[in-house]
Amino acid sequence: MDSSSSTATSTATARGELWGWLALTVLGCLLVLLAAGRAWARVTAAGAVAPAGSDLSPVLTPLALAGLAGVVAVLATKGAGRRVIGGLLALCGAGVAAGTWTALNGATVTGWLAERNALHGVTAVPWEIAPLWPVVAGAGAALMISGGVVAVVRGGRWAGMSARYERSAGKDDATPAQDDKALWDALDRGDDPTR
Numbered sequence: 001m002d003s004s005s006s007t008a009t010s011t012a013t014a015r016g017e018l019w020g021w022l023a024l025t026v027l028g029c030l031l032v033l034l035a036a037g038r039a040w041a042r043v044t045a046a047g048a049v050a051p052a053g054s055d056l057s058p059v060l061t062p063l064a065l066a067g068l069a070g071v072v073a074v075l076a077t078k079g080a081g082r083r084v085i086g087g088l089l090a091l092c093g094a095g096v097a098a099g100t101w102t103a104l105n106g107a108t109v110t111g112w113l114a115e116r117n118a119l120h121g122v123t124a125v126p127w128e129i130a131p132l133w134p135v136v137a138g139a140g141a142a143l144m145i146s147g148g149v150v151a152v153v154r155g156g157r158w159a160g161m162s163a164r165y166e167r168s169a170g171k172d173d174a175t176p177a178q179d180d181k182a183l184w185d186a187l188d189r190g191d192d193p194t195r
Helices: 003-036 060-076 080-103 106-116 132-157 161-165 171-189
Strands: 041-043 127-129
Touching (some): 003 080, 003 132, 060 132, 080 132, 106 127
Antiparallel strands (some): 041 127
16 A cells, blocks of 8 residues: 555544534434433422422533533644643533533432422422433533533544634745735825726
């Protein structure tokens, strides 16, 4: 195999890796957003309001949105900047995991129910955990953490979004400066350079 075909193969592999990373990391963020809006506890008292994940842990939605912004930032950067953003993305996932864990604390749920269901008097509102949505949020957190770690470790091999817009070094770099100077000289002389 010659060097041009091995370069093409490694480029295709890196591109496939990037697309796989993108799909899984975005899926993780979307799972957290979906789970944050769903009820995390079942309330057995008639007329009582059940809490959503974002009610019990207000950090879930902002961290998932920050994760989505981090995905875009990873695509737009390269080098050390990409590694830093990957680290922040992993921290967002860790924050979601911690928020999910604290939301499932019995005192958190009981306190929220007592605060929102004051019409039930001083008696405690009976409840139980609805396990599906916390598990979905935990899976999303795991995907976000993994995506951040992969961006730190493997992100240097991926092409950046800005690569196609960068100027190549060479003799063409002098031409725009000379054209700009000619336009300014024409203006200085009182000529209209647009004609």
